[in-house]
Amino acid sequence: MYPKLLIDLKKLRENIDAVAKITKDDGGCTMMIVTKCLCANREVAKMITDHPRVDFLADSRIENIKKYQDLVEVSGKQSVLLRLPMMSEIEDVVKYADISFNSELATIEALDQEAAKQGKTHKVVLMVDLGDLREGIFFRNKEEILETAAKIHAMKNVELYGMGTNLTCYGAIIPKYDNLSVLCDIAGKVEEKLGIQLQMISGGNSSSIYLVGEGQLPEKINNLRLGESFLLGNDTAYGADLPGTVGDGLLCEAQIVELKTKPSLPIGEVGVDAFGQKPYYEDRGEIKRAILAIGQQDTDRGGMIPLDEKVDVLGASSDHLILDVTKSDREYKVGDTVQFTLEYGAVLRLATSEYVTKEFI
Numbered sequence: 001m002y003p004k005l006l007i008d009l010k011k012l013r014e015n016i017d018a019v020a021k022i023t024k025d026d027g028g029c030t031m032m033i034v035t036k037c038l039c040a041n042r043e044v045a046k047m048i049t050d051h052p053r054v055d056f057l058a059d060s061r062i063e064n065i066k067k068y069q070d071l072v073e074v075s076g077k078q079s080v081l082l083r084l085p086m087m088s089e090i091e092d093v094v095k096y097a098d099i100s101f102n103s104e105l106a107t108i109e110a111l112d113q114e115a116a117k118q119g120k121t122h123k124v125v126l127m128v129d130l131g132d133l134r135e136g137i138f139f140r141n142k143e144e145i146l147e148t149a150a151k152i153h154a155m156k157n158v159e160l161y162g163m164g165t166n167l168t169c170y171g172a173i174i175p176k177y178d179n180l181s182v183l184c185d186i187a188g189k190v191e192e193k194l195g196i197q198l199q200m201i202s203g204g205n206s207s208s209i210y211l212v213g214e215g216q217l218p219e220k221i222n223n224l225r226l227g228e229s230f231l232l233g234n235d236t237a238y239g240a241d242l243p244g245t246v247g248d249g250l251l252c253e254a255q256i257v258e259l260k261t262k263p264s265l266p267i268g269e270v271g272v273d274a275f276g277q278k279p280y281y282e283d284r285g286e287i288k289r290a291i292l293a294i295g296q297q298d299t300d301r302g303g304m305i306p307l308d309e310k311v312d313v314l315g316a317s318s319d320h321l322i323l324d325v326t327k328s329d330r331e332y333k334v335g336d337t338v339q340f341t342l343e344y345g346a347v348l349r350l351a352t353s354e355y356v357t358k359e360f361i
C-alpha cells in the first residue's frame, strides 16, 4: 500500500559510520543517536543498538524509550530522555531512561524520590540555555546554575552526570566556539565548586557537528547528539552535506490518482485554501497536473523533493499532493508512483502518520 516511507537501513548504518568518524575520531566526543524523528521504529532502533560506535540512544518521548529499552539493555549502551520530564511521567523516566535532561529543581527532586523508591540511581544532565531560548537555566543566571548543581549533587538517588545545551531549535541560534565556551566555563566552575568531574558536557545536536571540521568545538565538549545528520546526511547549522553521508537513506513513494491537463491558475474569486492561507499561484499556462494520494496529514509538502528533477510540487491539501509533471521526460500514467527525497519535517510526519507504510529496503 502507498504512500510509503522507504527506509534503507544499510545507508543509515553507513551514515552513522560517517558521523561517528567526525564526532568520535576527529571530535573526541561520545555519540548519542536520536531516535525520535522515526518514532523509535523498532528495526531502526535495533540497527542503532547493534552499531558498535553508538554510545547512547536518545529520544524526547519516554514512550519511545520504553519501546526499545530491552534492546538498549542487552547492548550495554545507555538511554537518554532529551525532553525535560513531565511530572506525570516521573515513574517511567526512572524505570526506562538511564539519563534525563533537566532544568527544574522540583522535577529533579521528584526523580530523586522516585529513584529511591525503585532502588536506582538516576543520572541527570543539567541544561543551560545559551540564548536559543528553549530549555535550560539561562546562562547569565550563573548563581542559579551553581546552586542547582550543588543541590543535585547533594541528592542521594540522582547523580549529576553532566551539563548540556541545545541550540538551533527555537531561536535558530548557531553553535560557535564562543557560545559553547560559555557552557564549558560554567561546567568548569561547577566542577571546581563541587570538587567533582562531570562525565558529560553535551554540546548540542546536528547543528554542532560542523564545528569539528573547523576545529572550533571547545575541547571540554565531549558529547554530541545526532538525529537529522545521520538520517539525512547534513549539518543543520548551514545545511552542508557531511562527508561520507548520503541523503537518500529515506525516501517517500506515493501513487498518482489523477493526471490531467488543466490551467495553472484557479478559476473564480480566490478565498483561502484548506488551511486558511491566502495562496499564491504562478501562471504557467496549461500544465499536466498529477495528483498523488498523500497530503499534509501524512507529510510536509515543503520537505518533499521529487527525485525526477523536472517535476515541481505545486501544493497540497490534507490528503492530496499536486505536481506539475509537464516538463518531465517520463510519460506518467495513473497508478505510477513518484519518489521524493525528504527534509526533516516531512520525515517526522511520514514516520508519525499511521496511513504511511514503513518499508525497509
Ligand SMILES: *Cc1c(COP(=O)(O)O)cnc(C)c1O
Pocket (backbone or CB within 6 Å): 034, 036, 060, 082, 083, 166, 204, 205, 206, 207, 225, 226, 227, 228, 229, 236
Ligand atoms: C531532537 C533533539 C536532538 C537531535 O536534533 P537533530 O537536529 O535531529 O540532531 C538533540 N538534542 C535535543 C535536546 C533534542 O530535542
